[in-house]
Amino acid sequence: MPTKEERELDDRLVQELKDGKLEAFDEIAQNYQRKIYALAFNLTRNQMDAQDVAQEVLLSIFKKIHTFQGKSAFSSWVYRITLNASYMKLRTKKKDQFVSLDDMLPSFNNSGFQQEKLLDWSDSTDSLLFSNESKEVIEKAVSQLPEKEKVVFLLRDVEGLSTERVGEILELSIPAVKSRLHRARLFLRKKLSNYFEEFDTRGAKK
Amino acid sequence: MICCRECLELLNDYVDGTLDEKIKESLEDHFNDCPPCISFLNTYKSTSKVCKETLSAEEIPEIVQVKLREFVQDTLKNAKEG
Numbered sequence: 001m002p003t004k005e006e007r008e009l010d011d012r013l014v015q016e017l018k019d020g021k022l023e024a025f026d027e028i029a030q031n032y033q034r035k036i037y038a039l040a041f042n043l044t045r046n047q048m049d050a051q052d053v054a055q056e057v058l059l060s061i062f063k064k065i066h067t068f069q070g071k072s073a074f075s076s077w078v079y080r081i082t083l084n085a086s087y088m089k090l091r092t093k094k095k096d097q098f099v100s101l102d103d104m105l106p107s108f109n110n111s112g113f114q115q116e117k118l119l120d121w122s123d124s125t126d127s128l129l130f131s132n133e134s135k136e137v138i139e140k141a142v143s144q145l146p147e148k149e150k151v152v153f154l155l156r157d158v159e160g161l162s163t164e165r166v167g168e169i170l171e172l173s174i175p176a177v178k179s180r181l182h183r184a185r186l187f188l189r190k191k192l193s194n195y196f197e198e199f200d201t202r203g204a205k206k
Numbered sequence: 207m208i209c210c211r212e213c214l215e216l217l218n219d220y221v222d223g224t225l226d227e228k229i230k231e232s233l234e235d236h237f238n239d240c241p242p243c244i245s246f247l248n249t250y251k252s253t254s255k256v257c258k259e260t261l262s263a264e265e266i267p268e269i270v271q272v273k274l275r276e277f278v279q280d281t282l283k284n285a286k287e288g
Contacts, residue, residue, distance in 0.1 A: 029278045033271075038264045051270045055217035055277050062281055096222060100208050108245065113207030120245035122252035138260045156256045158261045163222070189253040190245075195248075 002075050010074040017065050025062050031176060032075075033058070036082050042154050043086040045143055053085045060085070072168050079169045090147075100144055104186035120173070121196035134195070141191035145184055152177055153184035208236050213243050235250050 002010070009031075017026035033054060040053035058080050068077050106114050125134075145153060154176070156167045167177045213236050219225045221234055237244050266274075 025282060026246070029274065033274050034266055037266045037270065037274075038262070041264055042261055047267060047270065054270070054274055058274065058278060059281060068258060078250055105211070106242065108209070108211050112211035114210040114240070114242040114246075116242070118242040118245040118249075120248050122245075122248035125252050125256050133258075135260050136256055142257060142261065153257075154261070158258050160258070160262075175223055178218055178222075184252055185250055186217070188252050188257060190257070192253055193249060 003059050006075075011070075014065060014068065014070075014074055015081060017062075028061060032061075032078055035075075036078065037081065039082050039154060039159065040086045040089075042142070042158065043150070045103050045139070049086075049089045053082065053089060056085045057082050067073050073165070076165060078167045079155065083169070089148075099149060099183045100188050101126060101183065101186065103182070104190045119193075119197050121193065121199070122187075124196060124199060137195045138192065144191065145187055149180050149184035149187065152180040153188070156181050157185070207239075208232055210236075210240065213237075213240070214246060217247060218266055220247075221251055221254075 010028075013031075016159045017028065036057050037050050037054045040057075041047070041050035044050055051194065057078065057141075058133050061078065068074065072119060106115060106118060109115050142150065142153070151170065152172075155161050155169060156163065163174055163177050163181075166172070167174055170177070172180075213233060216229065216233055220230065225233065227241060237247065
């Protein structure tokens with residue numbers, strides 16, 4: 001969430017750039033390049049692509065600042081341009097798949113109650129988190145998310161934006177953001193369960 | 207009492223703290239009696255946490271920072287000359 005100060009700074013720099021004070025662009029680039037790069041990288045998983053996207057986004061900010069009307073936050077506008085540029089990079093990639101909720105949930109009986117034991121691996125994540133193996137597993141799981149769910153997950157859970165902001169950026173209703181986020185979390189939970197459960201079992205056998 | 211299926215449908219709002227107080231209470235009643243749903247809740251929360259910690263650690267590589275810096279300077283230079 002941008003703080004009041006960040007919004008005021010954005011507003012000032014945007015106005016300066018619109019007024020032709022070109023140095024403001026330098027400052028905007030400094031403030032935003034990490035956010036732009038990180039989101040582009042998490043979508044494309046490729047350093048060169050993310051760098052290209054970052055350049056395109058910076059250039060768009062510079063050239064199209066007069067088209068920014070201030071109806072949404074400046075950062076929302078920047079996120080939107082970043083997403084569009086990232087999707088242009090990805091457009092040749094595979095067709096989108098659909099996440100079936102049933103595959104992501106445990107099995108229920110007819111009354112809707114769970115029937116099997118469920119392993120709680122949440123405690124074992126701390127010790128594993130910084131191993132390269134678990135980092136790879138997590139990155140792979142996120143990269144397997146369908147695009148619609150992935151972008152919501154990256155903005156909401158990774159970037160930490162509010163549900164409302166994500167809706168503004170993606171032009172989605174609040175319920176739509178929530179439902180995609182829930183699907184994404186269920187999908188990832190399932191993928192990570194496969195890994196962490198195996199790890200827990202491995203540990204227990206020793 | 208709400209069933210597990212309903213319980214898991216509400217997790218999103220529960221974790222984000224946007225559930226109606228009454229529904230929240232019945233959900234917590236369910237958790238008290240249902241270890242599998244507690245496990246599911248814990249791992250659901252952990253999922254967001256570990257993904258955030260892994261992915262948001264992404265920094266711009268030095269070389270990319272240098273390139274972007276050059277790009278900004280070139281853009282400004284071109285604009286001033288043009």
